[in-house]
Amino acid sequence: MTAYKTFSEKDVIKYVQKLGYFKKSNNLDCAEMGDGNLNLVFRVSDTNNVSLIVKQALPYARCVGESWPLTLDRARIEAEVLLEHAKISTEHTVNVLHYDPELATIVMEDLKAFEIMRAELVAGKGFPHVGKQLGxxxxKTLFYTSDFYLSAKDKKAQVARFINPDLCQITEDLFFTDPYRENERNNIFPTSEKLSLELRTDDNLLAEVAELKAKFLNNTQALLHGDIHSGSLFVDNTxxxxxxxxxGFYGxxxxxxxxxIGNYLLNYCGSAAKWDGVQKEGHLNMLKDITRDTWNVFAKEITQLMEGHTQDLALQNPTYQARFLRSVFLDTIGYAGCELIRRTIGLAHVSDLESIDDTNARxxxxxxxxxxxxxxxxxxxSFVSIEDVLLEAEAIIGG
Amino acid sequence: MTAYKTFSEKDVIKYVQKLGYFKKSNNLDCAEMGDGNLNLVFRVSDTNNVSLIVKQALPYARCVGESWPLTLDRARIEAEVLLEHAKISTEHTVNVLHYDPELATIVMEDLKAFEIMRAELVAGKGFPHVGKQLGxxxxKTLFYTSDFYLSAKDKKAQVARFINPDLCQITEDLFFTDPYRENERNNIFPTSEKLSLELRTDDNLLAEVAELKAKFLNNTQALLHGDIHSGSLFVDNTxxxxxxxxxGFYGxxxxxxxxxIGNYLLNYCGSAAKWDGVQKEGHLNMLKDITRDTWNVFAKEITQLMEGHTQDLALQNPTYQARFLRSVFLDTIGYAGCELIRRTIGLAHVSDLESIDDTNARxxxxxxxxxxxxxxxxxxxSFVSIEDVLLEAEAIIGG
Known part of the structure; x- marks a missing residue:
């Protein structure tokens, strides 16, 4: 048992040496490179450029400081969700090599040949393969962790294992609550002030957001990643x-x-306002394609999985499965809508909008x-398919 | 720490003496009186007729035998659910005096002045006050254990505490799965054979039952009792x-x-078939009243609680609350329907139907x-209010 201490770069080098990851340990280099809000992230590399990532949770939110304590158990949740998802979707989940509960530390592969999707999208690059792969x-990750596939007993054990109150509360507050009322955590660009006030009196909107929040709070359908946005997707050209x-939690x-999908559309809003002509048209078309592909491939593959691999006898009914998919569609569009709003006027903004220098364009x-x-x-x-989402985007934004 | 052993009547006497419940312990009497399916139930009384109930869980289902093992943890669940509900609704929850996890034993008040509601209904007695009180x-028990009232963090801890896989599986199988397919556990009266076969090919029915089962499996709205029927209600005249x-579990x-409500309607079916004239009319009217009162009082009071005591800011929206109540109404009617079917053709029958001697009437x-x-x-x-349920009952059964 090792007591928790915050790692320095030297500590990280000793740590990976002790774990035996590097045979020739005399020339290791380590740099802290975390740009996230909550953790320390170190890259350790040797002179042959063999490298690893060591991620350590801090006992507070890095972006706010020690006044916002956060459980170290989130390192366990992160490691165990990634390991569960990697069993199901190895190719598209970062490879966790080691997890240490006392130090709240995860050792994982270094995806140095990859880039963070959000930054690339903001720079105008396209990743047409991402939609199909993410769908x-x-x-797979959602079906195989759900009541369709797991026995009720195993699934209940997984629900208990992944109860994640501290991190869920961040989402519960920042995603569903703060943007729709006065709260000092909101971060509202002056030109959006009036629009944000209008949200607070749109009764149907408030009722729909309440319903989406209630589902987030009490609908344990599958083991979610819980934070899939273009900043948590590493991409290359294939x-x-x-x-x-x-x-991660059951939600x-x-x-x-x-x-x-909400994040693709945030980039759509930003790109449409800052670019013109062929560049704009090509980029918006690429975003429409990955939005369409994400939903359509998800829908097609989970339909096949429900048809062929559902273990629960009662849930094998195809009419129920079709109705279930419809309810996931409605939730998907609703949560995408919430993401658009909270990333614009809530605490956590995105560079897709914030990087626009021209005030009018922003x-x-x-x-x-x-x-x-x-x-x-x-x-x-009233939406029938993902095309309705794209038609609304075109009607409001153009493209 | 006491190792588990199955109590004899002598053991029970020593146990309550050791706990100090009876001062003059020389003349205690004890009798096993369990008529349930899963447990031992003892009544201990002294010569002054002061008495207590000692309930002990067996490590298997009593009605089947040792071939059906069941966790002793259900005694913890039972004691803790009753204690949680008693905090909220003291007057209508049996009083738990002591709980022993090692012995899987609960000591509770003896409701000897009360009768089990089912047996009384079968005998033709009426309990017009039960509907309002149960509603x-x-x-109260459902509101104060839900996301409306509890902080998300406290509620998640309660969800984990009350995960109850063994007992939930009994319901998942017997309530939602077995009655709609060939299964040796089903218990089908010969005259109902043809009707039970028809259920298996009613695609909409199978899809609706799948949806109700999925909600049971993954919708952690509130701390349920999980088995409220007329056999788990003790009644007197007031x-x-x-x-x-x-x-109990979060569902x-x-x-x-x-x-x-399903159980009131089972008695309605039985009573309508075996009685005539004024007796029949009076009894069916009483059943309609308690059905109406159970829903209407529940709906009125939870609406007031949602309006006045919801802590979650997003869930304070009245439009959402009205939609939520509508969804609970639809679930209520659906689960009542499932109860009618599974108590007729599933494993666990009820005396409301089985006590009918005349084969044609049954x-x-x-x-x-x-x-x-x-x-x-x-x-x-398509139902608007609980009156629609009663109209369907009248149309199908009469009364």
């Missing part, structure tokens, strides 16, 4: 890998499918993100 | 008390509201229970 990853699963499938992008978010949440019950 | 009890909470509110009663169950499940989405 497939979501179908594949993608999911990282950062510390928000509604649509949350994991809707979060990345104002347009933010207004569009809020309008599209509202529309997705309020009108989703 | 109020349900509103009040009622709920006992037997070993099936959908409508399950706890629908189970007793055949009619069972056919009506199955038809009403199907109707409630399939048509509930």
């Amino acid at each position: 497939s990853h979501l179908a 594949t993608m890998k999911v990282i950062d699963a510390e928000f 509604p499938m649509g949350f994991d499918v809707g979060s990345p 104002a347009v992008a933010e207004a569009n993100a809020i309008a599209l978010g509202k529309t997705l949440i309020n009108k989703r019950h | 109020s009890h349900l509103a 009040t009622m008390k709920v006992i037997d909470a070993e099936f 959908p509110m409508g399950f706890d509201v629908g189970s007793p 055949a009619v009663a069972e056919a009506n229970a199955i038809a009403l169950g199907k109707t409630l499940i399939n048509k509930r989405h």
